[in-house]
Amino acid sequence: MKNVTDSFVSLGHWPPAGSFGFNTDIFATNLINLSVVLGVLIFFGKGVLSDLLDNRKKRILDTIRNSDELREGAIEQLEKARARLQKVETEADQFRTNGYSEIEQKKENLINSTYKILEQLENNKNETIQFEQQRAINQVRQQVFQQALQRALGDLNSCLDTELHLRTISANIGLFGVMKEIID
Template sequence: MRNLIFFVIPFHFWLPAEGFKLNTNLLETNLINLGVVLGLLVYFGKGVLNNLLDKRKQTILSTIRDAEERYKEATDKLKQAQIRLQQAELKANEIRVNGLSEMEKEKQDLINIADEDSKRLEDSKNATIRFEEQRAIEQVRQQVSRLALERASEVLNNCLNSELHSRMIDYHIGLLKTMGSTTE
């Protein structure tokens, strides 16, 4: 302890004959006081200061470790999110491709159905036209037959006399009798 005091307060201030007196030099007094206070703080406060610094060091180290762990977790989560994003993009592309192929298939099916409907309508139209042609032809035949009968009846009425008329009736009756006997 004595060496410490000599270190803080130089020896030339401790002259034996002069005794104890006040130092009025402010610059020297403050330096001495500061030296004494710092010396005492270092000597007695070394353990407390070391404990405080160790605690601060441990706090900083644990904060750094926590930050590194959070960084690793965030990096892992980012990688997982990127993987999920890639999977989602692949799934979206797959759905889009499937949708396009389904759309093409549906389009082709609709075209085929429309073609079949068109063919059925064409066949129906042609059948209706043939039916109407047959009906028109039949009507024309009936009219021609009726007109021919009317004309023939008119010609016969004008050209036939009663004797020719009775001979013709007898002839046709004879034909009908021979036809009736051959069928039996």
């Protein structure tokens, strides 16, 4: 341990007279030297330290102000975004409602147009059926008329003899003569 103490003592020796130096021997320094050093540090360091602290305080306050401004800007943007979202949701609801009502309207129109087409097809079917019925009735009438005419001609030919035939011809010629006189 003596060697350690000797090494401290040799480091802490006083410099020769006329030179300036620090006494590194902590035990040998006195309170006055420490007071002088602290006084010098406080006197000269006070301005620098005060400036450093003021600059630091100013930067902190500027950072807080900037943070507050950014926060207020973010809140304002958030409110704007919420308003835009609300507007978009309202428009989407309107589009949805309008879309559904438009779809319902188109469905109603399609049903109505389909009903009208079916009604028209039904009318055309009924007209076609009536036309075909009338045509069939006319064909039956023609066939009945032809059969009746053929029967009548057959009956006339069987009933008419030559004398009755000549009288019918003379009566018809007489009728034509009267009609000619009336016309002239």
